[in-house]
Amino acid sequence: MGDIIANRGKLFFKVNPSLKFLLTSSLFILYLFVHNLNTMIWASVFFLVLYVFACGLSGKWSFGFVLLTLILSLFSASAMILFGKGNTVIFHYSLIMMTQESLARGIMLGLRTFCFSLIGMVFATTTLPVPFFYSLMQQLKVPVRYAYGCLAAFRMLPVMGEELGHIRQAMRVRGMANQHGVKAFSNKMIRYLLMMLAQSIRRAQRTAIAMEAKRFSMTEARTYYYEIGWSVYDLYFLFILLITVTSGFICSSLFPVTPFTNVLDH
Structure with missing residues (x-):
């Protein structure tokens, strides 16, 4: 960016x-x-x-x-x-x-x-993005779990884009990109969706465990690395x-x- x-x-x-x-x-x-x-x-x-x-x-x-x-x-x-x-x-x-x-x-x-x-x-x-979500938590009192969850999801977008590129390159190496027709296109989309879904579920689970370990679900007052005033x-x-x-x-x-x-x- x-x-x-x-x-x-x-x-x-x-x-x-x-x-x-x-x-x-x-x-x-x-x-x-x-x-x-x-x-x-x-x-x-x-x-x-x-x-x-x-x-x-x-x-x-x-x-x-x-x-x-x-x-x-x-x-x-x-x-x-x-x-x-x-x-x-x-x-x-x-x-x-x-x-x-x-x-x-x-x-x-x-x-x-x-x-x-x-x-x-x-x-x-x-x-x-980062100052915006910190400001939502500090000025508008948005719960930490939601604000940090949205920020984590925003950070995952470029990772998912890079992963999609890797999947496309892997299919090209295996010769799947040369297949034509409606059936080949349908099978290609199913492979993309399944692989992206599996990776997203795995990544979301790891993120949720990491956030829970950092006590993002707590309701008490927190300190912030960035102070937005x-x-x-x-x-x-x-x-x-x-x-x-x-x-x-x-x-x-x-x-x-x-x-x-x-x-x-x-």
Whole structure:
């Protein structure tokens, strides 16, 4: 992951992870009840700018995530645009009917998907797993067994990826990769699943025994190797989010791009 995250010294990396998690989650709820198309347009613009400046990823990864988000948002909006209902018909051919109302609702849905993805990526690309789980235990009082269990599962993901590569190489050496057909593909998938399942059960059992030996199931107060606290960067983060959200609402009122102030009324 070191080649993906290019700069861990940016401001958002220094913010308390629990505060970042709570504030970004509240934004999902806020924009879920926004039906003003202009607000979502400006919110998407401002959060895209925030993501560009706050993201800790390298340039190609950052651009790749934005491009993928745009594609997913387009797919999310297309069903509503092409098959929605409305009175003002723009295009109609067979089962496809595009109306002015369905176009507005589809764009609204796509922008909401895009905005939600940007907010999630701002959190995900500036939050390291270990401080996040330690903050959950210390600030949000998540039980130790669950937090460390999730952290252990997260640490197993690259191990499972490496193990999958070993299985693929072993099958290639034995000539199984050259077999073609539906039956050969089915047998190959069964072998992959059985071997991965057996290794995962074995690894999970060893991890559970190790965690029990370290008394992760105890309910008494524990000491932590990493102490996650509060800092002035938390206030900076709160202020930046407030400015971003407020700017979206203000610009939607002062500089409306479309006449759709409520897509549900049309």
